[in-house]
Amino acid sequence: MPDDLPALLRRARAVTRLPIAVGFGISLPGHVSVLGGLADAAVVGSALVSEIEKAPSIDAAALALGNRIRALKEAARHGLSRREVAP
Numbered sequence: 001m002p003d004d005l006p007a008l009l010r011r012a013r014a015v016t017r018l019p020i021a022v023g024f025g026i027s028l029p030g031h032v033s034v035l036g037g038l039a040d041a042a043v044v045g046s047a048l049v050s051e052i053e054k055a056p057s058i059d060a061a062a063l064a065l066g067n068r069i070r071a072l073k074e075a076a077r078h079g080l081s082r083r084e085v086a087p
Helices: 005-015 029-035 045-054 058-077
Strands: none
Touching: 029 058, 045 058
């Protein structure tokens, strides 16, 4: 992730109350973990497409997708810099 991403997201938050999602280059649980304190969402579509492309069968793709999604979800829940969200 770019070094200036936190500053860019702070500038975006200063001008909008809309949720902010980050998606370019987000593919690993560590990426999602760090984003927990910076963005409202991590877009991981390309990472999931990559799992499908690598899989030798539909069943293998389904298993790989489930594993990747669980890992990313766990990283989002227990991220390094998880931002507290008001109910």
